[in-house]
Amino acid sequence: MKIVEDSSPVLTAxxxxxxxxxxxxxxxxxxxxxxxxxxxxxxxxxxxxxHVAYVRxxxxxxxxxxxxxxxxxxxxxxxxxxxxxxxxxxxTPWVGVLTHLKGLKSAPQAPIAVERACWQGEAVCAxxxxxxxxxxxxxxxxxxxxxxxxxxxxxxxxxxxxxPVIHAAINDNLCFERxxxxxxxxxxxxxxxxxxxxxxxxxxxxxxTNEPRSIVADWNEGEQRMTVYQGTQAPHMMQDLFAKHxxxxxxxxxxxxxxVGGSFGIKVHTYADEMATVALSKLLKRPVKFVADRIESFxxxxxxxxxxxxxxxxxxxxxxITAFEIDDLTGIGPYSVYPxxxxxxxxQVVNLVGGPYTCANYRAxxxxxxxxxxxxxxxxxxxxxxxxxxxxxxxxxxxxKIGMDPLELRRRNLIADDAYPTQSASGLKFEKLxxxxxxxHLDAMMNYAGLRAEQMKLRQQxxxxxxxxxxxxxxxxxxxxxxxxxxxxxxxxxxxTVKLDAQGNISVHSGITExxxxxxxxxxxxxxxxxxxxxxxxxxVTGDTDNTPYGGGTWASRAAGIGGEAAWQAGKxxxxxxxxxxxxxxxxxPDGLDIRNGIVVDATTGNERLPLEELARVAYFxxxxxxxxxxxxxxxxxxxxxxxxxxxxxxxxxxxxxxxxVDTGFVKLLKHWCVEDCGTIINPQLVDEQIRGGIVQGIGAxxxxxxxxxxxxxxxxGNMADYLVPMAAEMPDIECGHVVSPTxxxxxxxxxxxxxxxxxxxxxxxxxINDALRPLGAKLLVDMPFTPGKILAALGKV
Amino acid sequence: xxxxxxDIAMTVNGERVAERVDARxxxxxxxxxxxxxxxxxxxxxxxxxxxxxxRVNGEIVRGCLMLAAxxxxxxVETIEGLxxxxxxxxxxxxxxxxxxxxxxxxxxxxxxAAQDLLKGGGVPSRDxxxxxxxxxxxxxxxxxxIVDAVESVAKARAGGKx
Numbered sequence: 035m036k037i038v039e040d041s042s043p044v045l046t047a048x049x050x051x052x053x054x055x056x057x058x059x060x061x062x063x064x065x066x067x068x069x070x071x072x073x074x075x076x077x078x079x080x081x082x083x084x085h086v087a088y089v090r091x092x093x094x095x096x097x098x099x100x101x102x103x104x105x106x107x108x109x110x111x112x113x114x115x116x117x118x119x120x121x122x123x124x125x126t127p128w129v130g131v132l133t134h135l136k137g138l139k140s141a142p143q144a145p146i147a148v149e150r151a152c153w154q155g156e157a158v159c160a161x162x163x164x165x166x167x168x169x170x171x172x173x174x175x176x177x178x179x180x181x182x183x184x185x186x187x188x189x190x191x192x193x194x195x196x197x198p199v200i201h202a203a204i205n206d207n208l209c210f211e212r213x214x215x216x217x218x219x220x221x222x223x224x225x226x227x228x229x230x231x232x233x234x235x236x237x238x239x240x241x242x243t244n245e246p247r248s249i250v251a252d253w254n255e256g257e258q259r260m261t262v263y264q265g266t267q268a269p270h271m272m273q274d275l276f277a278k279h280x281x282x283x284x285x286x287x288x289x290x291x292x293x294v295g296g297s298f299g300i301k302v303h304t305y306a307d308e309m310a311t312v313a314l315s316k317l318l319k320r321p322v323k324f325v326a327d328r329i330e331s332f333x334x335x336x337x338x339x340x341x342x343x344x345x346x347x348x349x350x351x352x353x354x355i356t357a358f359e360i361d362d363l364t365g366i367g368p369y370s371v372y373p374x375x376x377x378x379x380x381x382q383v384v385n386l387v388g389g390p391y392t393c394a395n396y397r398a399x400x401x402x403x404x405x406x407x408x409x410x411x412x413x414x415x416x417x418x419x420x421x422x423x424x425x426x427x428x429x430x431x432x433x434x435k436i437g438m439d440p441l442e443l444r445r446r447n448l449i450a451d452d453a454y455p456t457q458s459a460s461g462l463k464f465e466k467l468x469x470x471x472x473x474x475h476l477d478a479m480m481n482y483a484g485l486r487a488e489q490m491k492l493r494q495q496x497x498x499x500x501x502x503x504x505x506x507x508x509x510x511x512x513x514x515x516x517x518x519x520x521x522x523x524x525x526x527x528x529x530x531t532v533k534l535d536a537q538g539n540i541s542v543h544s545g546i547t548e549x550x551x552x553x554x555x556x557x558x559x560x561x562x563x564x565x566x567x568x569x570x571x572x573x574x575v576t577g578d579t580d581n582t583p584y585g586g587g588t589w590a591s592r593a594a595g596i597g598g599e600a601a602w603q604a605g606k607x608x609x610x611x612x613x614x615x616x617x618x619x620x621x622x623x624p625d626g627l628d629i630r631n632g633i634v635v636d637a638t639t640g641n642e643r644l645p646l647e648e649l650a651r652v653a654y655f656x657x658x659x660x661x662x663x664x665x666x667x668x669x670x671x672x673x674x675x676x677x678x679x680x681x682x683x684x685x686x687x688x689x690x691x692x693x694x695x696v697d698t699g700f701v702k703l704l705k706h707w708c709v710e711d712c713g714t715i716i717n718p719q720l721v722d723e724q725i726r727g728g729i730v731q732g733i734g735a736x737x738x739x740x741x742x743x744x745x746x747x748x749x750x751x752g753n754m755a756d757y758l759v760p761m762a763a764e765m766p767d768i769e770c771g772h773v774v775s776p777t778x779x780x781x782x783x784x785x786x787x788x789x790x791x792x793x794x795x796x797x798x799x800x801x802x803i804n805d806a807l808r809p810l811g812a813k814l815l816v817d818m819p820f821t822p823g824k825i826l827a828a829l830g831k832v
Numbered sequence: 833x834x835x836x837x838x839d840i841a842m843t844v845n846g847e848r849v850a851e852r853v854d855a856r857x858x859x860x861x862x863x864x865x866x867x868x869x870x871x872x873x874x875x876x877x878x879x880x881x882x883x884x885x886x887r888v889n890g891e892i893v894r895g896c897l898m899l900a901a902x903x904x905x906x907x908v909e910t911i912e913g914l915x916x917x918x919x920x921x922x923x924x925x926x927x928x929x930x931x932x933x934x935x936x937x938x939x940x941x942x943x944x945a946a947q948d949l950l951k952g953g954g955v956p957s958r959d960x961x962x963x964x965x966x967x968x969x970x971x972x973x974x975x976x977x978i979v980d981a982v983e984s985v986a987k988a989r990a991g992g993k994x
Contacts (some may be wrong), residue, residue: 060928067936068924068943070871070911077870165865167854244875244883244937244971295873295937296971328876550935550972723931723977730974754880754969762975763966767958791974 051630051640054559054569055782058719061555062574063548072293075248075265076325083250083321084113086314087169088307089159089176090333091151094185094406094747095200098149101159102177109175111168114318116160118146125279125313128304130370132520135377138210140370141201145310151180152200152368153408154748155333157307160314162322185406185747189342189365192403200368200404209370210377210402212384216459217395222357226348230431234424235817237740238340241413242759245295246326247335249308251315260287262312265294267302267547268587273579274523275304275373276312291577297549298731299413300335302589304372307334332752337741338379338413340365341420347428348395353438353446358388358459360424362400367409373522376410377402382417382509387425389458389507390469390685391447396459406747414728416590418508418793419735426504426797427816434808440801441482444473444505462507465678467685468773469505472709475771476687480707485691493809499693499704502801504794510591510712510786511682511777513675527675528592529583530600532561532608534668536654538632538646539571540608545585546597547577551788552720553593557601559716560782564605566629567646583671591786594716595682599780600674607670615653616644618664678779686710686790688729690798694806696829699822701737701803703766710790711773714783721787722770728791729768734760736799737819840904844869845913853900860884860895863910871911871940875969882968885941886910892948911940920947922985932981934972942968946982955986
């Protein structure tokens with residue numbers, strides 16, 4: 035069994051006896067998944083449950099002239115056919131704006147389109163039937179007259195005066211714009227030895243979660259309560275939104291999230307068809323189930339990354355980078371997605387470009403425009419893959435231009451490891467990063483010099499291999515600075531409750547959610563370590579707004595760093611409570627006692643004093659035998675939110691080694707490396723697997739994935755045969771290494787690790803392809819994904 | 833659609849079942865909705881993702897590309913049956929130990945496909961493992977942990993060290 039454990043954690047206050055911090059403990063919830071005994075929302079069946087299928091607009095932009103539902107209503111098994119106008123009486127519309135993204139605007143969006151459909155795939159009518167098949171049959175019988183309207187499909191011309199405005203009420207097609215000008219960019223151009231300019235393009239792609247979006251909504255008219263089983267990353271956020279738009283109180287809405295078949299940011303947004311499903315349950319007073327099929331997923335799951343970035347770098351002969359400049363344009367569909375908005379990705383690009391480097395001159399412009407394509411919003415590593423590809427693409431172009439080794443050029447510009455705390459030109463605040471140590475580690479790990487020698491030798495034999503790098507920073511552990519300050523009810527704090535049962539076992543109830551990343555393992559490890567029991571005696575409960583403390587869920591690599599810290603603090607609090615009881619029972623001072631391996635012991639000698647089973651028995655069943663005035667408090671809750679820093683930035687560097695077949699344009703990935711610093715590593719195996727999985731998603735963006743649209747706004751490849759995703763045969767083995775710089779914002783010191791892989795991989799692959807083809811005089815490849823056709827075109831062969 | 837209903841009988845995980853199904857019902861929908869065997873998953877419904885991989889008469893098939901009616905008289909095995917029979921216990925343990933699953937949605941199909949490779953005996957190369965699993969989509973892991981887990985089981989079954 036090859037389990038990577040190449041770094042020991044930094045153990046301070048965490049270095050308790052029987053600590054599980056830093057150990058590759060297998061996840062507690064895996065056995066049910068390997069046996070097919072998981073419970074995904076698509077598996078949920080309730081009494082009286084009906085199924086909904088949606089009739090979706092075939093047009094990118096059309097007026098809905100008339101909906102004739104008579105034939106559908108008579109179809110076998112049909113319970114109801116509901117239009118947008120009818121559902122608008124049950125649920126209020128929403129607008130995806132945040133006040134801290136100044137000027138960001140959007141239009142009201144309804145659960146089912148009313149009067150007008152604004153993208154191909156928008157739900158226009160709902161058919162509810164006894165089975166999904168019957169609902170789909172009846173969808174075919176709904177007759178809708180559309181008047182097709184001009185579709186805005188090219189972001190480049192979306193703001194032109196002659197382009198139709200999608201939402202008349204907001205005057206133009208501009209959703210959001212941001213400008214930044216720091217230092218003296220123009221002076222830097224004048225005084226530099228070289229200025230390199232190019233335009234990067236990023237294919238619009240999507241998450242392709244293996245389980246499509248799924249929801250079962252169950253309005254109980256008798257209880258006046260809505261229970262929603264939903265594959266979501268943020269149950270409490272959804273509770274708030276369902277309540278708000280159905281005019282219910284929070285306590286009338288319960289969101290239950292069991293197993294989720296992949297999320298990656300796809301399942302942290304408000305989807306009109308999911309909102310509609312909840313509203314339909316209220317309307318029909320019975321459970322209603324919606325599971326998107328794969329085609330629906332492609333045209334309604336949020337897309338991301340459709341950016342065009344004109345970019346410039348100025349450099350001196352000695353390798354000093356003197357300026358970065360970008361002009362980012364992105365088309366986000368007809369609505370800013372609620373409630374996180376579709377301005378965040380471009381905003382992040384502006385924030386992150388140049389982030390690893392000392393360069394103080396930086397100018398940026400980002401414009402986010404409306405189009406009549408599916409909506410775009412936050413997907414794994416939001417903005418990072420774009421910012422990193424732009425920055426690192428420019429850095430390697432600069433290195434090539436001045437004839438300097440690309441790693442050497444980075445060494446001369448990366449922020450020094452002893453320069454912290456510091457901040458980027460864009461104003462990002464860094465507590466402690468380790469770019470140089472990470473680079474040195476990577477250099478050694480991949481045997482860079484050896485690979486370069488191999489590359490040169492093979493070139494002489496007509497084999498074209500490339501090496502590409504990407505240094506990066508990653509936003510993790512977000513405070514309220516991300517969404518809360520903008521008015522969204524998205525909490526940045528998280529809570530954990532740890533309680534002792536009557537046999538001396540504990541359970542941890544947490545507001546973070548398990549999306550497969552291992553959140554439940556992390557909670558079990560942390561709570562077991564803080565409290566002092568074997569991990570087998572910890573049960574974890576997540577994903578239920580009735581039974582967990584209020585929390586933000588899983589996004590922006592926050593679960594381990596924020597939810598983990600809350601569990602750590604709650605575990606410590608319960609230990610103190612239990613030791614107070616133990617002290618009373620043993621007539622000992624509580625601070626002279628500890629809990630180790632499930633037994634109360636003498637803290638200095640380790641001598642066993644009292645098993646937890648016995649303490650729990652007395653506390654629960656014979657409290658009469660405790661001294662007067664002693665009340666056992668055997669449940670403790672703690673909340674945590676980072677306060678010292680708005681975000682806990684992580685850093686790292688990746689490298690890709692690949693071979694380009696110059697006759698076919700195919701890229702063979704030979705090996706990939708990543709050295710990452712996510713602070714304290716709670717579970718090294720889980721961290722490495724997050725990195726590997728993230729890298730492969732980034733490789734997908736670089737080589738395969740793109741949602742192709744025609745000029746009328748029709749998606750051309752909305753199926754898995756035509757939209758390519760990374761499969762096992764094409765992927766390389768990936769080697770991970772670590773530097774550990776804990777954040778001092780928490781006792782655990784853990785930062786996030788969920789998105790670093792995705793942030794850096796596209797840049798690496800792009801740089802490696804260009805490195806491979808440079809001796810052939812190929813045109814620069816800066817238009818992702820790098821398909822064989824594009825590579826052959828760059829080589830002048832097609 | 834009762835006018836297109838068909839009476840079928842088959843053995844599923846060793847149990848005899850006899851049901852009336854629509855002619856259009858796929859095998860995986862029949863297993864999930866008709867028999868409540870929800871371990872086989874529906875990911876794409878067009879034969880690409882492999883989440884619905886099950887065994888019919890000893891061969892692995894895509895449950896979304898085969899009709900239930902085509903399985904009349906067949907012997908069908910799903911992740912639930914293979915788990916209870918213990919046939920894949922070592923693969924499951926290796927997947928758990930190696931964290932070769934994250935969300936777990938692909939895992940039943942992935943393990944059924946891996947067992948199909950390994951039941952032939954021998955220790956396949958990593959490239960062969962990757963090739964054999966190339967019809968099973970996993971969005972979470974990046975595949976390396978899966979390859980590691982399958983390789984370790986192949987070696988263990990062949991008597992080598994893992």
